Amino acid sequence: VPAGLGGGGSVGLAFETTMGTYVAPTIFCPVLNEGLRYTESKYYSEQIRQQTIVSDVKSSYYHIEGDVELEVDPRDFIYWCYASRHTIVKSGAGPFVYAFTPSSAGSASTASGPTTPKTLSITVVRNELIFGYAGCVVGGFEFTIEEGTLRCTLSVLGLSEAVQANPTESWVASDLLGADAHRIYLAASAASPTFGAVDTGFNGFTFRTNYNAEAQNRIHAQRSASYISYGITEAEFESELDFLSRTDYDNMVANTTRAIKMESSNGGVTFAAGSSGVKLQGNRVSYDEYAMNLEGMGDLIMAAFTGRCVGITGGDAYAIEVKSPTSIT
């Protein structure tokens, strides 16, 4: 095989029927980069036998781990969302709206139907050499706006890897969410917050969730992971904005929680009216930090904050909603 470039590669996805049993790709997902790795801590024997170097090596348990960074495209992004720890509601008749809210599942699982979490088989073609990763889940998302475009970095964990058949790639036109797609809102904390006008002062926006997923290896004469466990859910917003008012600084001091929403949509001026998009919403967000300083004579005075999502009675701490033409059945 001659030398190849990353641009010649591909990443394909398929939902699994049985977690960990590989399925050939049904959709190909454009990514910016991927770092899926076979991760193993080999066993090196430190027998004492009149030498000071390890004397043997045995294979140990392994799992798959790595980040995937991509531009959020509602057409395929829902696949990643299904493969994480969420309660799922699908509505609409095309485009469909998928709402992903926190669940308390202790481990990853897969099942058929539009409202159950699933696991992914991820096929990566690197220089025409094929890697089939099975039993994959997303252990965390980090959404951010980079040069005006919504991106996401996914923390992926998987059970196993094996060589697979070369897939037949097909691609459809992208539907990215650019600078004219985003709107950010603040409101009083509530199970269903009432958001008013768009807040126009934000300079950057990051929303991250972490389900503290871990690959679990159990003793049953195989080296691949047995399952993926989930720990506590952490979700937080991070941003900076022009410092024009003490209101949210005072909210931090007074421990007054807030609701934050970012809508990114194409084909309409709101998420509800658009033809595709993403909505990231925290219903009860506690300001962990709210800093605004005189950084320098020529620097704008900005407020930098992180806000942690907290549970709320009668609602969800946060929701990721995706409006997509793709139908998961």
Add this chain to the structure above:
Amino acid sequence: LAYKLKMNDPTAPDDTEFDFGGLLIKNKSTVTLTEEDEQRIIARHGESVKNALGNSPFLEITGTTEITKKAEGGEG
């Protein structure tokens, strides 16, 4: 009979156009491969149309002859 390719992806809207390395096929529709199409697919992907496109789960390939192979056979 030239190859016919039918795309049928139940997850995608009917007007979705799939790009198989330069060969565009609209969902729920059928295209008949020309000799040029076939040569381009083979040059890009492999030994035969079925080899190149046969691993797409939603692409149904029908037809009994491969134009390129037939042409090579004729030369031999």
